[in-house]
Amino acid sequence: MSLEVQDLAHRHAGAARASFRDVTFAVRAGELLLLAGLSGSGKSTLLRTIAGLEQASSGTVRVRGEAFVPGDAHALGLVFQTHELFPHLSVLANCTLALTAGRNVSSTEAKNVALAALTELGVEDLAERSPDRLSHGQRQRVAIARALALSPQVLLLDEPSASLDPLARQDLAHAIRRLKRRGIAMLLASHDFALLDVADRLGILADGHLAEEGVTSEVLAAPKHAMTRSVLEAARGSWSQSRTPSGNG
Amino acid sequence: MRPLMGRAFPVAIRVAAFLLAPAFLCARADARPLRWAVDPTGGAPYAFADPDHPESIIGFEVELVERIAEHLGQRLHEPVGVEVVRGDYARLAGLVDRGDADLALNGLEEKAMARLGARTTPPYYVAAEVWTLRADGSPVPDARTLPGLSVGTIPGTFAESLLREGGAEVKTYDGGQGEIFDDLLLGRSAAALIDEPVARYYGAVRQGLRLAPSTFATTRYVGVVRGDAFADAISASVSDVLVSGEAASIFSRWGLLSKDTRALCTVPVSLPEPSALARWDEAHRAPSTAITLTTMLVRAAPTLARALGTTVFISLMSMVGAVALGSLLAVASLARSRVLRFASRAYVEVFRGTPLFIQLTVIYFGLPQLGLTLAPFTAGVLGLSLNYAASESENIRSGFLGVPAGLVEAARVLGLSRRATLRHLIAPLALRGALPPMTNDFLALLKDSALVSIVTVTELTRAYMTLATATGAFLEMGIVIAAIYLLAGLPFVVLARRLESSLGKRMRTLGDSR
Numbered sequence: 149m150s151l152e153v154q155d156l157a158h159r160h161a162g163a164a165r166a167s168f169r170d171v172t173f174a175v176r177a178g179e180l181l182l183l184a185g186l187s188g189s190g191k192s193t194l195l196r197t198i199a200g201l202e203q204a205s206s207g208t209v210r211v212r213g214e215a216f217v218p219g220d221a222h223a224l225g226l227v228f229q230t231h232e233l234f235p236h237l238s239v240l241a242n243c244t245l246a247l248t249a250g251r252n253v254s255s256t257e258a259k260n261v262a263l264a265a266l267t268e269l270g271v272e273d274l275a276e277r278s279p280d281r282l283s284h285g286q287r288q289r290v291a292i293a294r295a296l297a298l299s300p301q302v303l304l305l306d307e308p309s310a311s312l313d314p315l316a317r318q319d320l321a322h323a324i325r326r327l328k329r330r331g332i333a334m335l336l337a338s339h340d341f342a343l344l345d346v347a348d349r350l351g352i353l354a355d356g357h358l359a360e361e362g363v364t365s366e367v368l369a370a371p372k373h374a375m376t377r378s379v380l381e382a383a384r385g386s387w388s389q390s391r392t393p394s395g396n397g
Numbered sequence: 398m399r400p401l402m403g404r405a406f407p408v409a410i411r412v413a414a415f416l417l418a419p420a421f422l423c424a425r426a427d428a429r430p431l432r433w434a435v436d437p438t439g440g441a442p443y444a445f446a447d448p449d450h451p452e453s454i455i456g457f458e459v460e461l462v463e464r465i466a467e468h469l470g471q472r473l474h475e476p477v478g479v480e481v482v483r484g485d486y487a488r489l490a491g492l493v494d495r496g497d498a499d500l501a502l503n504g505l506e507e508k509a510m511a512r513l514g515a516r517t518t519p520p521y522y523v524a525a526e527v528w529t530l531r532a533d534g535s536p537v538p539d540a541r542t543l544p545g546l547s548v549g550t551i552p553g554t555f556a557e558s559l560l561r562e563g564g565a566e567v568k569t570y571d572g573g574q575g576e577i578f579d580d581l582l583l584g585r586s587a588a589a590l591i592d593e594p595v596a597r598y599y600g601a602v603r604q605g606l607r608l609a610p611s612t613f614a615t616t617r618y619v620g621v622v623r624g625d626a627f628a629d630a631i632s633a634s635v636s637d638v639l640v641s642g643e644a645a646s647i648f649s650r651w652g653l654l655s656k657d658t659r660a661l662c663t664v665p666v667s668l669p670e671p672s673a674l675a676r677w678d679e680a681h682r683a684p685s686t687a688i689t690l691t692t693m694l695v696r697a698a699p700t701l702a703r704a705l706g707t708t709v710f711i712s713l714m715s716m717v718g719a720v721a722l723g724s725l726l727a728v729a730s731l732a733r734s735r736v737l738r739f740a741s742r743a744y745v746e747v748f749r750g751t752p753l754f755i756q757l758t759v760i761y762f763g764l765p766q767l768g769l770t771l772a773p774f775t776a777g778v779l780g781l782s783l784n785y786a787a788s789e790s791e792n793i794r795s796g797f798l799g800v801p802a803g804l805v806e807a808a809r810v811l812g813l814s815r816r817a818t819l820r821h822l823i824a825p826l827a828l829r830g831a832l833p834p835m836t837n838d839f840l841a842l843l844k845d846s847a848l849v850s851i852v853t854v855t856e857l858t859r860a861y862m863t864l865a866t867a868t869g870a871f872l873e874m875g876i877v878i879a880a881i882y883l884l885a886g887l888p889f890v891v892l893a894r895r896l897e898s899s900l901g902k903r904m905r906t907l908g909d910s911r
Contacts, residue, residue, distance in 0.1 A: 201806050221812035232807035236825050246811035249821050298811065 149213070150333030151175040151198075151224075151302045156207030158190075158197045166205065167193045171358045173351060175302070175333040180324065182347035182364070183337045184380075189353045191337035192229070195304045198335070199226040211301055221246060225295030229307040231287045233279035239266070239290050240275040243297045251298075258297075265297040266290070269323050285316030289323060302333045309340040321346050344368075352376045428478030431466045431631070434498035434621075434853075436486040438862035440574045441598040441677060442651045443504050446867035448680065451697045454481065457594075457651040457673075458502060461521065464643045465500075468634035484853045487553055488762065490515045490621045495765040497773065497853065500631050502620035504592065506555050510621055516628060518620035518635040521644065523657035524592040526556050526616060528609035529581060529600035537609045538565075538588055549577040549589040555616040556590045574599040575869055578606060592616065594653055597674070602681040615657050639663065650674075681869070690873050697864050697874075701881065704860035709885055711777055711856060712843045718782030719842075720835070723789025730794050741790065748787035754848055756780050761852045777849030781842060788838050789831075796831030797823065829897060836893035840886045857881060 157169035167190040175181045185191050196202045198209050200218020209216040211223040234242050243262035247253040253261070266272040269289040279287060288308060295303060308324075309317050317340075324346045327334065336343065344350070344364060351361040354375040360367055371377045435444045437454045444456040462479055470477040482498040484491075489501035490513055502518070510517050528537055538546055544564035550556045552569035560567045568586050570576045577589050578600050589600060590613060600606050620635060622628035638644045639662040646665060648654040652674030654664070694701075729741035748756070757780040764771065771779065800823050808818040847858030855863075861878040865871045 199810055201809065219809055219812045221810065226810045228803060228807060230803055232801075232803045234804060234807075234822060236829065245821055246808075246813055249817040250811065250813045294811070 149174045150177045150179075150211065151335065152208075152210040152213075153198060154208045154210070156194070156197060156209065157205045158193055158202055159205050160193075166356055168353065168356050168358075171207070171353075173358060173361050175335055175349070177301070177331045177333050178328050179348045180328055180334040180336060180346055181349045181351055181361075182343060183335060183351045183353055184339055184341075185337075185353035187339070190356065191353055192306050194353065195226065195306050195335065195337050199224060199304060201226075221250075221295070221298040222300060224302040224304065225298060225300035226304045227288075227291045227295055227306065227308060229310055231279075231291040233282075233287055233290060233294070235279055237279075238275065239271070239277050239279060239282070242279065242290065243294045246294075246298055262293070262297045265293040268296060268326065269293045270319070283316075284311050285313070285319060288312065288316070288320065292323065292327075296327070300332065302335070303327065305334065305336045305338075307338055307340075308336060309338060309343060317342055352380075354378075428470075428476040429473070430480040431462070431469060431477050431500060432480045432482050432498040433462050434482045434484050434489045434492040434501035435503045436484055436489060438859065438866050439486050439503060440595070440866040442594050442653065442673070446700070446863045448693075448868050449696060451700045451864055451867065457647050457653060458504070460647045461638060461644060462500070462502060464638045464647070465502075465631065465634045468637035468641075469630055472630050472634060472637075482853055483855050483859070485851050488851065491762045492853065493621050493623055495762060495770055496623070499627060500620050500622055502618075504594075504618055505621060507617040507619045508555055509553065510619055515621045516624050518622060518632040519639070520617035520619050520661060521635055521639060522618040522648070522653075523655060523661060524594060524616050524618060525612040525655055525657065526559065526590055526614040527593045527596050527612060529578065529589040529591065529596050529606055530587075530609060531581065531584075532605050532607045535587065537611065538590075546588065547586045549580055549586040550591055551577070551595075554592070555614070556592065559614055560590055574866065575871065578603055582606060593655060594651075597652065598677060602678055690870065693868055693870060693873070694877065700860050700864065701857070701877075704855055704857045705881055705885060707854060708843065708846050708856040708882075711774070711781065711846045711849060711854065712839065714778045715781035715785060715846065716839050716842055718778060719785035719789045719838075720793075722782060722786035723791075723793055726786060726790030727793035727797065730790065731797060745787045745790055748784050749791075753780070753784045753845055754851070756784055757848055757851055773852040773854050777846075777852045777854050780852075781846060781849065784845075785838060785842055789835065792831040792834045792838070793827065795834075796827035796829075799830040800826045832893055832897050836890060839889055839893075843886050843889075844882060 152174045154172050156171040157166055159166040171194060173181065183191055183194065193202060197204050198216075200209075200216070211220075214223075216223055233239075234245065237245060240259065240262055243265055244255065244258040247258035247261060248255055263272055263275065266275055269292055271286055271289045271293060274282060274286060274290065279290065282290065292303075292305070292308075309320055312320060321343065324334065324336075324343075328346070336347070347364045349362060350364040350367045352359045352367070352373070352375065354373075359373045360371065360376045367376070368380070371380060435454070435458070437444050437446055439445070442456055443458045444454050447453050447455045466477045466479045482492055484498075484501075486503065489498075489503055489505060490510060492498040493501045493515070500518075502521075504524070507517065507520055530537065536542065538548070540563060543560070546565045547568060548560050548565045549568045549570060550560060551574075557567055557569060568577075568580065570580075574591075574595050577586075577591065580586050581589050581600075582603060582605055589596070591600070593612075596608055601608050620631070622631050642663045642665040644662045645654055645659070646669055648658060649668040650671060650673050652671030654668070726741045726744060729737040730745075732738060732741075757777065760771065760780045760783075761773070761776045804822060804826070805818060808822050813821070846856055850856060850859035857878055861874055865874045868874065
């Protein structure tokens with residue numbers, strides 16, 4: 149198993165209720181788990197807790213069988229919904245910084261690795277650009293390339309398709325397939341069911357816990373949980389909405 | 398950065414040495430200096446910038462002090478050269494007190510100096526307090542008409558206290574002497590009561606003004622010295638100049654040998670014509686012979702260039718100091734320790750909430766009382782640095798707080814250490830955010846540096862006052878000086894813009910992506 153999450157729970161400081169609790173699941177190499185749930189169901193918090201940005205109140209995160217140490221970008225990468233590209237650095241420098249400043253990789257080597265990652269995502273021609281000159285879709289792929297440059301075992305993506313136009317969504321799905329083929333285990337938080345095509349497994353986060361988790365087709369065919377059905381309905385609604393011409397893209 | 402600093406530092410020292418090179422009246426390298434505290438902005442006929450050669454100062458007191466230095470040399474059996482220490486009239490005695498000058502001699506009144514408890518030389522001149530009035534025939538004020546009368550004079554003088562005792566409505570003028578008489582001509586005041594030398598050189602030359610023939614009171618001028626053996630020799634030399642008849646000749650040439658002054662000194666049988674007064678009168682009475690602005694500027698150019706250099710140099714040094722100290726304060730304000738946070742906060746509030754002028758005065762004139770006497774330039778730069786550090790700390794602090802938390806989290810997930818995150822992410826972004834307000838502050842500092850003139854450093858504003866009082870061209874010189882300030886700031890604005898864009902483009906688009 150590339151990623152194993154066991155009994156993970158989190159509570160915001162001062163909050164009466166836990167954001168989520170008893171979350172247990174595993175993702176194999178080359179497998180993608182789509183984590184769905186209503187807005188505010190704690191999908192982002194779960195991803196942030198797994199990555200170590202939020203303190204878990206209990207539970208463990210393992211990568212390839214070993215306890216994950218937050219900041220170990222070779223084990224696990226996180227792509228933020230807001231991308232968080234460093235605005236003062238070029239696209240290439242965004243991708244090389246963690247290698248040169250964090251890992252003591254020579255700048256030539258870092259450049260080669262970063263360019264390879266950018267090429268993988270099809271954005272190598274943007275290498276010298278400043279992040280603020282990129283479209284949302286381009287930023288998304290640069291952010292993935294930045295994580296990819298550190299060759300992580302596991303990649304977490306938070307709402308990767310948010311505010312992407314249909315074409316960029318297709319490109320993203322395409323890129324995700326390639327990453328899966330490279331054997332990267334992926335956890336993707338999204339309520340965009342357009343990404344169901346690339347999801348091997350589907351998890352529903354509702355009411356503070358993982359209400360359902362299993363092979364995508366099985367979950368879709370026979371939702372066991374009442375909450376799952378409402379989540380799926382809401383998600384389908386937003387999906388069809390985003391496909392209408394008036395959708396914000 | 399380092400090799401540049403390596404080269405820049407000796408250059409900075411050389412620039413400082415050039416700008417701060419003491420002005421010697423007698424260019425004698427081997428001479429013992431007699432450091433003379435004087436305020437050339439006070440104007441004619443005491444000591445003022447020579448309109449023909451604004452780099453040098455002339456006046457009856459300049460000649461007097463040169464003679465005093467000569468006699469001092471004879472007494473000490475070694476050559477003595479006069480070194481000019483420029484200060485503010487109100488603080489000349491303070492310069493002697495803190496050891497920056499050996500002799501303050503610039504129309505300082507005996508009574509005022511006695512009140513300060515200053516050690517003085519024998520009096521060298523008796524000035525009559527005379528009325529200047531409009532020529533339209535307004536009556537000479539007396540004890541009966543004085544109450545409520547609007548009268549102009551110089552602040553802190555005997556004349557002022559006479560007027561206040563008499564119940565007059567006193568209008569004091571800190572700037573050039575010309576303004577007192579401008580206001581009188583314009584009808585903003587009814588009369589001016591002022592020392593005869595001033596009245597003669599600035600009042601009597603004006604069309605439409607006249608001097609009252611009577612003397613209202615008299616006041617005696619003294620020099621201020623320190624309480625040491627050198628001071629005794631200086632005092633003795635003042636007497637030498639009075640007894641030898643040299644003083645009377647000087648007063649006569651400047652048209653200032655009053656009845657009461659004759660009683661103070663030996664008056665030779667043959668006295669020189671009042672040629673210096675005649676020359677002044679000629680230049681000021683006949684506008685047709687007045688020099689053109691171009692000529693004036695060409696003559697003033699060396700003074701202005703040096704003053705501009707001082708202004709820019711002081712501002713740069715102060716800004717470097719302010720940013721360095723401000724960075725420390727900003728770090729302290731963001732520290733976990735409550736003590737550090739409080740200390741930083743307190744510093745910022747104190748230095749931001751009190752006038753820079755007072756801070757500079759305390760540093761220069763106040764600290765010596767605690768045993769810490771700083772060189773004028775050091776005191777000026779220190780004062781400006783301490784003051785501006787408060788604003789810079791705020792700028793840097795908000796620069797740090799302006800770095801989006803999401804970017805720091807991204808760096809954490811990417812495995813960057815705290816140190817690497819600070820260096821590669823937070824510092825450049827904080828600097829980029831702090832740069833625009835810092836540029837604004839530098840422009841303000843460039844102008845605020847004028848306040849260091851109180852610590853005897855001659856920068857642009859003081860040069861303006863000196864030149865304008867000497868030439869009377871307040872408007873023209875004012876426009877020129879304003880233009881110089883404006884142009885001096887421009888390169889730094891451009892530089893800051895460049896730096897800003899090299900640190901990255903706009904922060905705005907970062908907001909778009911959220």
